[in-house]
Amino acid sequence: MSFDHNIVAIATPPGRGAIGIVRISGNNSYLLAERLVGQKEKWRQSDTRSLQLFSVIDADGKPVDDVLMVKFKSPHSFSGEDIVEIHCHGSFYILHKIVDLLLDHGARLAEPGEFTKRAFLNGKIDLVQAESLDDLIASKSQSAAQLSLENLHGHLSEKLLQIRTYLKEQCALLELELDFAEEDVEFVSRNEFIHKTTNILVDIRDLLSSFQMGRILQEGVYAALIGRPNVGKSSLLNCLLKADRAIVAEEPGTTRDTLQEQIDIRGILFNLIDTAGLRPTHSQIEALGISRTQKAIDRSDILIFIFDAHETLQPEDKRLLQESGSWPVPRIFVLNKKDLQQNIESDELKTFSPNAMVSLSAKNGKGIEKLEEILYQLIYQKHSAAGQTFFITRKRHQQELLQAQKELENALASLKQNFSSEFVAADLYRALDHIGSITGHVAREEILNDIFTSFCIGK
């Protein structure tokens, strides 16, 4: 009996916990798992999906752990193959010991993402769904999780399938024409063709324009906090963090970066970059500091300017406004220290045309909800204005869609210039290829490797 088709991995995060899971997938998973347990007959008889108690024993018959084990029968399993899960005590030693025993029995250690890759290869999910699984596990906010879940459920895949079906029909008709080329038959009305292809182009452009929001939903909004020293940037950051439910901040393994904090505003993740920390110390050259601030600004989706409303506008305030005024993203002006007497010239500030202005006190928290509301609305309105319902979230999708768009534009141009239909068909086939690459209906080995190696082991 050979178990080289069977892959094995620890499916739970590394570290110590109450429960750890080792997962096996492959043709002979049940037989492989049988080698591991003392109660072989009980294992053979056990129902699928039913967690039963077993004793895992080593090659000498010595007990390794008491575990719960469960079978998932092909094709009704995650990978589409027979899967066994072994739920042991969450000890690093025991988890690795069980994996070692399985390797000794002939199984192979799974590569990162290999369970999901098999699910893809066995037709359980397409590539977009596979990627959304990875995104789901990485999700840090409600919006990220929900978007991933929608794409996992096939929301985006269906849309892409629709586009492919359209394109395929057109290709088939063009091919027919080519077969009857001698007879000069026109199976596709040129006008109808142009109309349909234009519609598809609109769909593709919608998807392309969803990328920015998709990225924001997944990775979060980048917002730079800009202001001269002592206007209250750190206080504002702390005030926002306190209002936050702090799920994000607690994540283990994330090194707390004093320059960047993550907060969750109504389910959207905001990465707040405190440019104060980017300022040079006295011994450093000013130029260096500015370039680091500039970098923070360059990657931002939104700029938050903070002013000390108790003081009048200072030359430094104006310099900062002018320096970062050219960056084409929404700008919010925060007039801090609302608790003190207000001396700032807000009319003058308005000449710098902010997208919103809010007065608050980072000290006592008054007005902070207003800022959160503005942040949320600015992002939401800006990117949901087109009423997008599908979102692409990966550079890979964007690149393939851009290529498909180019090919379709070529096809339209060829048609309008009355080129032979074989040229048009060639364009369409290439477009079809790019759309198919997104879902994996056209699978290229290097794309598969790229996608799955970014997964965690055991997924």
Place this chain on the structure above:
Amino acid sequence: MSFDHNIVAIATPPGRGAIGIVRISGNNSYLLAERLVGQKEKWRQSDTRSLQLFSVIDADGKPVDDVLMVKFKSPHSFSGEDIVEIHCHGSFYILHKIVDLLLDHGARLAEPGEFTKRAFLNGKIDLVQAESLDDLIASKSQSAAQLSLENLHGHLSEKLLQIRTYLKEQCALLELELDFAEEDVEFVSRNEFIHKTTNILVDIRDLLSSFQMGRILQEGVYAALIGRPNVGKSSLLNCLLKADRAIVAEEPGTTRDTLQEQIDIRGILFNLIDTAGLRPTHSQIEALGISRTQKAIDRSDILIFIFDAHETLQPEDKRLLQESGSWPVPRIFVLNKKDLQQNIESDELKTFSPNAMVSLSAKNGKGIEKLEEILYQLIYQKHSAAGQTFFITRKRHQQELLQAQKELENALASLKQNFSSEFVAADLYRALDHIGSITGHVAREEILNDIFTSFCIGK
């Protein structure tokens, strides 16, 4: 419907993984879990121990994740109560979101070890078994895991129960005597009593003497590597590490300590302390360095002296031998650089009476198995000489047993001095109390708290 009896926790280690588990225990766990799922009827109908697919939804009915859920019916569950496990995608956000939803529905966050504490309070396991569960999860070697598993299976508990039964019988008989005190009846033959109590004392002494080996099996052996500079301490350490299967070294979260390495020799964990790193630099005072070396030696169960066999014995070698010669633990002499010409005076070395001497080359690995064999045998023979089959592993057990031993010795003394049986009974009751404390048959609130707060959350 109140869910305040229900406790909730994440049962898998923190971090990102393919699978994460949220666990609920309590009277109404099934009903609580029902609030979480879209398919309520399917949940109600689902069999116990059967993993079924559900959609977790938030208060607004929005999907949070696709999960597998399973019921464990009281009393056939870990805690003895109705338990629900929710197997979701191993995203930090999703895991915490599900916990938050359950808290919103009225459940309470579990304290560390609270699931196990409930298992104890519901009579599923005793305290020794509860502790061995904690040890099992913390185990880093085969010997540690196996010992914990044996104690989890009740091996040690049975022995303690035997002792308690004996003591209880004696107490009952002594009480009878007291009831009939007027009539001067002797229900317990004094000789038989002395004989039995002496036997129990032997058992207790055996258990007490198992503590050192029990601790070694659990925590590993501490071995100091001693030798002057350039004799090859680091090479030896690396050579041993290479031969090791390196399970231990890989454990995430453990900061690699250059002064201390952990290796697994035939299932026993060895903590090797390189005293080289403890030497003072030129700018430090010599005294400080010596005291740190001394500390490493003081905590060692074994000393490994390393010599450069290519050279003759140096004054520094002899100084080290003399300085650490008084520590009463086995000493192994390693003659390194076997690959070169041997110039060391091994006869002179023997005058320092090592427990073993081995010639090897840390450079090419020759002779390293011999050293491993010696290390293993030294530890194993020293501590298993008495043929111990039960091991106590916790200071707490040792302390209670020492108290019990004292009380029993008092009882014997009272008997021999023909004291009234009420004095003897009082001694026995106190001994019984101490033995009962170990298994938790006599439960003191502060002991419970001490034990369970050391657990990880979710266990």
